[in-house]
Amino acid sequence: xxxxxxxxxxxxxxxxxxxxxxxxxxxxxxxxxxxxxxxxxxxxxxxxxxxxxxxxxxxxxxxxxxxxxxxxxxxxxxxxxxxxxxxxxxxxxxxxxxxxxxxxxxxxxxxxxxxxxxxxxxxxxxxxxxxxxxxxxxxxxxxxxxxxxxxxxxxxxxxxxxxxxxxxxxxxxxxxxxxxxxxxxxxxxxxxxxxxxxxxxxxxxxxxxxxxxxxxxxxxxxxxxxxxxxxxxxxxxxxxxxxxxxxxxxxxxxxxxxxxxxxxxxxxxxxxxxxxxxxxxxxxxxxxxxxxxxxxxxxxxxxxxxxxxxxxxxxxxxxxxxxxxxxxxxxxxxxxxxxxxxxxxxxxxxxxxxxxxxxxxxxxxxxxxxxxxxxxxxxxxxxxxxxxxxxx
Amino acid sequence: xxxxxxxxxxxxxxxxxxxxxxxxxxxxxxxxxxxxxxxxxxxxxxxxxxxxxxxxxxxxxxxxxxxxxxxxxxxxxxxxxxxxxxxxxxxxxxxxxxxxxxxxxxxxxxxxxxxxxxxxxxxxxxxxxxxxxxxxxxxxxxxxxxxxxxxxxxxxxxxxxxxxxxxxxxxxxxxxxxxxxxxxxxxxxxxxxxxxxxxxxxxxxxxxxxxxxxxxxxxxxxxxxxxxxxxxxxxxxxxxxxxxxxxxxxxxxxxxxxxxxxxxxxxxxxxxxxxxxxxxxxxxxxxxxxxxxxxxxxxxxxxxxxxxxxxxxxxxxxxxxxxxxxxxxxxxxxxxxxxxx
Numbered sequence: 001x002x003x004x005x006x007x008x009x010x011x012x013x014x015x016x017x018x019x020x021x022x023x024x025x026x027x028x029x030x031x032x033x034x035x036x037x038x039x040x041x042x043x044x045x046x047x048x049x050x051x052x053x054x055x056x057x058x059x060x061x062x063x064x065x066x067x068x069x070x071x072x073x074x075x076x077x078x079x080x081x082x083x084x085x086x087x088x089x090x091x092x093x094x095x096x097x098x099x100x101x102x103x104x105x106x107x108x109x110x111x112x113x114x115x116x117x118x119x120x121x122x123x124x125x126x127x128x129x130x131x132x133x134x135x136x137x138x139x140x141x142x143x144x145x146x147x148x149x150x151x152x153x154x155x156x157x158x159x160x161x162x163x164x165x166x167x168x169x170x171x172x173x174x175x176x177x178x179x180x181x182x183x184x185x186x187x188x189x190x191x192x193x194x195x196x197x198x199x200x201x202x203x204x205x206x207x208x209x210x211x212x213x214x215x216x217x218x219x220x221x222x223x224x225x226x227x228x229x230x231x232x233x234x235x236x237x238x239x240x241x242x243x244x245x246x247x248x249x250x251x252x253x254x255x256x257x258x259x260x261x262x263x264x265x266x267x268x269x270x271x272x273x274x275x276x277x278x279x280x281x282x283x284x285x286x287x288x289x290x291x292x293x294x295x296x297x298x299x300x301x302x303x304x305x306x307x308x309x310x311x312x313x314x315x316x317x318x319x320x321x322x323x324x325x326x327x328x329x330x331x332x333x334x335x336x337x338x339x340x341x342x343x344x345x346x347x348x349x350x351x352x353x354x355x356x357x358x359x360x361x362x363x364x365x366x367x368x369x370x371x372x373x374x375x376x377x378x379x380x381x382x383x384x385x386x387x388x389x390x391x392x
Numbered sequence: 393x394x395x396x397x398x399x400x401x402x403x404x405x406x407x408x409x410x411x412x413x414x415x416x417x418x419x420x421x422x423x424x425x426x427x428x429x430x431x432x433x434x435x436x437x438x439x440x441x442x443x444x445x446x447x448x449x450x451x452x453x454x455x456x457x458x459x460x461x462x463x464x465x466x467x468x469x470x471x472x473x474x475x476x477x478x479x480x481x482x483x484x485x486x487x488x489x490x491x492x493x494x495x496x497x498x499x500x501x502x503x504x505x506x507x508x509x510x511x512x513x514x515x516x517x518x519x520x521x522x523x524x525x526x527x528x529x530x531x532x533x534x535x536x537x538x539x540x541x542x543x544x545x546x547x548x549x550x551x552x553x554x555x556x557x558x559x560x561x562x563x564x565x566x567x568x569x570x571x572x573x574x575x576x577x578x579x580x581x582x583x584x585x586x587x588x589x590x591x592x593x594x595x596x597x598x599x600x601x602x603x604x605x606x607x608x609x610x611x612x613x614x615x616x617x618x619x620x621x622x623x624x625x626x627x628x629x630x631x632x633x634x635x636x637x638x639x640x641x642x643x644x645x646x647x648x649x650x651x652x653x654x655x656x657x658x659x660x661x662x663x664x665x666x667x668x669x670x671x672x673x674x675x676x677x678x679x680x681x682x683x684x685x686x687x688x689x690x691x692x693x694x695x696x697x698x699x700x701x702x703x704x705x706x707x708x709x710x711x712x713x714x715x716x717x718x719x720x721x722x723x724x725x726x727x728x729x730x731x732x733x
Binding site for chain 2: 048049050086087089090091092093096097098100101103104105117118119121122125141184185186188189190193
């Protein structure tokens with residue numbers, strides 16, 4: 001007990017010594033933080049490992065490739081771009097820690113990234129408090145940018161945009177009975193809720209609503225249920241791996257309706273390999289935020305640059321998402337001028353209109369202050385005569 | 393010199409640093425320090441259950457989640473102030489923890505582990521699927537917490553609340569484990585049949601161990617809800633449970649001081665791993681493996697061996713650690729086996 005009293009006494013003494021503390025707040029919104037005469041420090045956060053590292057590490061590698069090109073071309077108004085990475089482990093506490101570290105410890109000028117929807121959503125209040133310009137390039141939850149926050153922009157297709165596009169595609173294909181197969185995590189739920197709302201708006205009732213786990217090795221029960229529902233189109237709210245399992249097991253029971261994917265399955269060639277059955281994807285179409293496949297000749301310069309920076313990387317659609325978002329940021333930095341401030345960057349981001357990147361399916365328009373969701377153009381990919389093609 | 397290297401000096405230094413940190417450190421370090429205090433509370437609670445009472449339970453992350461969800465949902469759905477929601481969340485977590493004592497009466501070791509693991513998975517499923525109440529996988533943002541009339545914001549208020557909670561719960565754990573409660577826990581851990589023959593009420597003390605553990609996790613959960621301003625299911629998954637166990641193993645099973653060391657060390661290691669841009673899973677898994685193989689009794693025993701003044705009542709792993717630790721680690725702790733036993 002004496003020891004306990006010692007600890008308490010010392011603690012209380014310390015508290016008294018600082019009793020005048022009245023909640024000082026660190027100065028925020030430093031307009032030129034992270035900028036020197038020769039460099040601009042840009043932060044990035046997302047998972048470095050685990051099942052969703054694709055949305056973190058690989059996207060960051062794509063960003064780094066764009067920064068490398070900008071630096072090779074002389075930098076932005078003579079300043080080199082430096083990417084400072086932070087791992088958020090795809091957890092809310094991780095993303096808040098990452099944002100605090102980037103904003104107050106690394107003191108970066110702006111941030112690009114945000115991989116996981118829940119983690120990014122949790123960090124939004126901290127981003128707003130810090131007043132740091134942020135370009136979201138992977139997280140899809142609408143709530144991150146809707147209603148618009150003055151300093152947060154997204155170059156990724158948001159979940160409601162994709163959900164609407166998926167349902168419209170099924171209807172355009174003449175589907176009469178539409179079913180849904182989905183995961184149950186935060187990513188999937190961010191898409192599921194707007195999908196259900198849009199279906200109601202359209203007066204459509206899904207004939208089946210089936211769950212499939214991210215690591216499911218078998219989807220035969222789900223396939224049987226979907227087949228029994230008589231659905232002629234299936235909206236897939238799945239990652240590529242469970243998506244491949246779903247189509248494979250449906251084919252095994254002779255069921256091949258119209259399959260409608262979304263951006264998590266936008267590496268068509270890789271998905272074809274994952275399904276592993278010839279002709280399995282003849283009824284499959286998917287949304288792609290990017291206009292090209294990694295093997296397309298248009299991507300060769302980026303493939304080479306990425307290889308030179310990260311010899312173990314093969315260009316993927318995840319890298320390409322990073323490339324597209326970083327090109328938007330670099331363009332905004334250029335437009336903000338040599339006397340760079342955060343306000344100028346935000347103004348430049350908000351004024352971007354019909355900007356074409358090397359990768360995105362459509363142009364980028366940030367209609368600030370009405371909308372900070374700058375990518376409104378889902379592209380579509382499908383297999384035609386054995387070739388992956390863009391379709392309307 | 394002895395006093396300077398003793399456990400009291402360590403505790404004064406640790407809690408003194410944590411108290412003063414917000415005055416000199418930036419917001420990132422303050423946030424990390426707040427996490428340290430939460431993991432100290434979590435490790436203290438779990439150590440009471442598995443280290444002292446010898447109950448191999450895997451539901452601590454679920455209790456942590458119940459505390460966070462209970463607090464946040466009461467604020468969100470019923471507009472209750474934090475001062476009411478947080479204690480209510482803690483009580484809900486403690487009640488859920490106490491219920492787990494029922495299977496613990498009949499089960500032990502791996503069977504208890506599986507039962508509590510199933511409970512944790514069920515809790516996770518409820519968090520994810522009971523959308524109308526829990527907001528599902530997308531989580532939710534609880535209303536802001538007002539610390540008026542104190543002149544501090546939510547971040548500062550939760551930080552100092554965590555500091556007070558960590559210190560008080562350390563004192564409670566220390567005193568409880570030095571009292572007949574601690575002796576009853578250790579007796580149950582070492583051989584429950586023998587404990588019962590000595591008059592230890594198994595149901596009462598097992599229920600108390602689970603309730604205390606649930607209470608500690610609930611307090612940490614309520615603070616977590618206030619610290620993040622966001623509650624989502626991914627924070628309370630199996631990896632979270634592994635981290636709690638890791639904190640206990642790193643610090644030292646069956647040691648109150650070990651829990652303080654473990655909770656601190658765990659958070660510091662995780663942040664350092666991020667600093668060096670290394671995989672958290674690999675670094676943490678590797679470290680845990682090293683400890684299990686080479687220092688199974690935890691860091692506190694290592695410290696005790698080299699520094700004076702670190703002795704704790706009821707923690708005798710220094711004397712027979714080699715035999716005790718592996719036994720304690722599987723939850724079937726027994727004293728050294730005698731010939732013909």
